[in-house]
Amino acid sequence: MNPENSMLTHIRPAVTLLALLTLITGVAYPLAVTAVAQLAFPEQANGSLIRDAVGKVRGSRLLAQPFDGAEWFQPRPSAGAFATVASAASNLSASNPALRQRIAADAARLHGEAPGAVPMALVTTSGSGLDPHLPPDAVRFQIPRVAAARGVAAADLERLLERHIERPLVGPEVVNVLALNRALDDNR
Amino acid sequence: MQTSDYWQLIAFFVLVLAPAPWLGRYLYRAMEGERTLLSPLLGPLERGCYRLCGLEPGAAQDWKAYAASLLVFSLASLLLLFAILLLQGVLPLNPQKLAGLEWSLALNTAISFVSNTNWQAYSGESTLSYFSQMLGLGVQNFVSPAVGLAVLTVFCRGIARRSTREIGNFWVDLTRATLYGMLPLCLLLALLLVWQGVPQTFQPYVDALTLQGQPQGIPLGPAASQIAIKQLGTNGGGFFGVNSAHPFENPTAWSNLFEVVSILLIPAALLFTFGHYVRDLRQSRALLASMLIVFVIGLGLTLYAEYQPNPLLAGLPIEQACSLEGKESRFGITASSLWAVTTTAASNGSVNAMHDSFSALGSLMPLFNMMLGEVIFGGVGAGLYGMLLFVLIAVFLAGLMIGRTPEYLGKKLEAREVRLLVATLLVMPVGALVFGALAASLPGPLASVSNPGPHGFSQILYAYTSASANNGSAFAGFGANTIYHNLMLGLAMLLGRFGYLLPVLAIAGSLAQKKRAPLGSDSFPTHGPLFVTLLTLTILLVGGLTFLPALALGPLAEHLSLLGQ
Structure with a gap:
């Protein structure tokens, strides 16, 4: 051939x-x-969309949203400012002085909101920049601030938190911050 | 670690290892054209493919014809994908009206997916149309691991057959690997992922108004089908830019478990496929033992490193706990570490946390896994043929030690095979060290580095190691989308793919022609603890030692500098 x-x-x-x-x-x-x-x-x-009473899409259960104001629970900080197209991470190395500077600034702001050290999840950005969850401790840390801003009893918020903790067998306990904030609004 | 962490690790090992013997036997039967559970469904489809291609499924090729078919198919794939990416702006299924890709990015991406690397110098949700994802990348996600599986079966036949030039037919192997090997498991995994929350739709992105009234675009698409093959085919190219850290790619702890198991499912099963080819499952268990030793040590080291607090953050009024920078809450430390070790042991390269932000020691093992050439389970097919190369090297070393002609499973290793083996040993050092050193010494390419100090060097080293090993994971802060890096990383990926594939086919062809010597009582057994130890040490010393100086300049220097603070 x-x-x-x-x-x-x-x-x-x-x-x-x-x-x-x-x-x-x-x-x-x-x-x-x-x-x-x-x-x-x-x-x-179709994206686990959440809608309001008139059917307008208000986000996805799985994507974090930014919340301004003391009366809301804050999600993880986002390196991409909660951008969805495209999502982003900080990619700061563990040895980068910029990481310490940023965390120091955030910690100074949060320190004193509640007794004890600031939880790690509240000062570190997530991998996706859209992490919808927080560990329960990081929510609990924010209860005194949210309770004061809303004029509600901390114990009520503690009960609300308890209802929102997800406990998968094969992963850490987490709370969906968006769901929690929606529940806050419904309670008002 | 908490109870859920232990459950997760147990579930991982059980789900990877328990199905492996059964799945391995199924893959053996499927690749050899024997009847399987799915033959009634897939048989007609398979025969239809042969008929339309004008193929005689029985017609066998020698290794040169097999290699030529493989190269022509890879070239055709490369050209098709390159064209799709350049022309995506005028192609259908593009609801976001995304433009065609710049040529060097398109070329890099095409090489990346054809070589089973899935390096991503782009963000899917803002760069690629649904058409490009499905008909471009998605198809290569299927056929590139199928090519790896095909070449592995050739290697197995080379060892198992005697005195023949016939080692199989590339088109038949490719078709069977795709239809029987990849497709059924993908259907199952894709639906599991949708159940957990991964989108699967052709609707355009949704405009939402957040609870506080800001606009938020919600990216959608046929993601679940793509992610299933991305994991099972050890591809790793994410539908979204941040890969499996994205809540839409990996929404829950359960989806995470399914995905991380899927990375190793087929590579673990293929060990048993090999055992069926050589009619000796003890060989499978010996190779599995060696892989598990390196895997478990690597996992232990990474978990230990990631659970340490970062010394850089000492003295701040924060929890002095393990760092969550770049990690998702729903995964935490354990799932992120497990994934990092798994994705680099296999040539997957997907990430569920940002490796750039791992501790210095935590990123050492992922880097080291890739430097070994990804033989600890490794990519579909590619991992095991890489491992078998190390087996032959170990047998050769043992032969030198006892002063006999080395032989493996009755096949004598002679000068030709050993020369080819040594050639494959050069692939990783050339790709990772030579190309990496070049990038580190040129001012332009060096500007892509985003972190200061030794970590900056690690970023370059990681990129070129990942490309040469056909892994595709990244220290993602590294600005890889420049013409220089697109082309050089593309070259490294081609070297890593064909620098292994072609010598493996040549060795297989050469082994198949040999007679099979009867196993005497004085031949060196390759299934006992002694051989497992020898093999493991060969992998670590022959494969790993070359890279020690580079690791000392990168992660080790970074670790020591942090400890000194």
Whole structure:
């Protein structure tokens, strides 16, 4: 067999098989998953959206939102200022002086809101910049401030927090801050 | 560590190891065209593919024809993906009206996905259309691990067969690996992920108004189908920029467990596939033992390092606990460390926490895993053929020690095989150290570094190691999207892919031609504790020692400088 012929014997199956596998794995597979997902889990498949009374989308249960004001629980700080397109992390190394400066500034602001040391989660940015959760301790630290700003009893907020703690068997306890803040609003 | 951390680790090891013997046997039967559970469903599809391609499934190739088919297919894949990325602006399924990619980024991304690296110099949600994700990257996510699996089966046949030039048919192996190996598990995982909250839709992004009334765009897309194959195919290229740290890619502790298990599921099973080829499952268990030793040591070291408080933060009025910088609350330290070790042991490269912000020692093991060439489980197919190269080196060293011609499973290793073996040993040092040193010594490329001190050097080292090892994870602060890095990292990825693939095929072809010597009582057994020890030491010394000076300049120097504060 001469070399030209032998190249052709490779090119035809290469092009045909690439086209076929594109149809199977690039078209049929995602379409099949979409069809089943939209039937079985429509809520999750469409982004776990939350809507208000008039049906306006107010966010996704899974994406953190920024909250200004003492009367709200604050989520993890976000390196990307809670940008969703595109999401971002700080990527500061553990030895970078800029990390210490930023944490020192945030800690100085938060220190004194409640007794004890400032929880780590409140001064470190998350990997996604959109972390919707906090560890329960980091929520508890904010209760005195939120209670004072809203004029409600700290014990009531403590009970609200307790109801919002998620305890997966294979991961740490967390609280969804967006859900917690929505519950605050509903209670008002 | 808390109770949930222990449950998570136990669940991880059980879910990776328990299905492996069964799945390994299934993959063996599927790759050899024997009847499996899924043959009634997939058989007609498989035969249809052969018919349209004009193939005789029985027609076997020698290693050169096999390699030529593989190269032509990879080139066709590269050109198609490059074209899709350049032209995405005029292609359909682009609700966000995203423009085509700049040429060097498109080329880098095309090489990255064809070589099973999935290095990302871009953010998916702001750069790629649904069309590019599905028909471009998604397809390569399937076929690039399938190519790895195909080459592994060739290596297995080379050892198992005797006195033949026929080592299989590339098109048949590729088709079977994709249809039987990847597709069924992906369907299952994708639905599990949607259940946990990963989006799967073709709707455009949603405009929301936050509770405090600010606009927030919610990125969507066919994410779950993509993420399933990203994990199972040891690809690692995220649908979203921050990869599996993104709440839409990895919404819960459970989705995290499913995803991290999926990284090692097929690589662990392939150990048993190999055992079925050579009709000796003791060999599988010996290789598994060696991998587990290195894996568990690496995991222990990383967990220990990440659970230490950062000395840089001493004296501040904060909890003096382990750092959560770059980590997600729902994963915490344990899941982030487990993922980092797993994703670099395999050639996956997805991240659920930012490795750039790990402690210096915590980032050492991920870096070291990649430097070994990703043979601790490793990528689909690629990990085990890399491991088998180390096995042959260990057998060769043992042969030198006892003064006999080295042989593995009845196949004698001679000058030709050993020369090819040594060539593969050069791939990682050249890609990581030579290319890395070049980038570190040129002012332009050096400007991509974002952290000061030794960590800056680690960023360069990590990038070139990751590309050469076809991993794809990054110290993501490194500004990789420049023409220089796009091209040089692209070159490193090609070197890492074909610098292994081609010698492996040549060795397999050469082994297949040999007679199989009967195993005598005086041959060196390759399944006992002695061999496991020898193999593990070979991996660490032959594979790892080259990199010690570079590690000393990067993570070790950073660690010591922090301790000194």
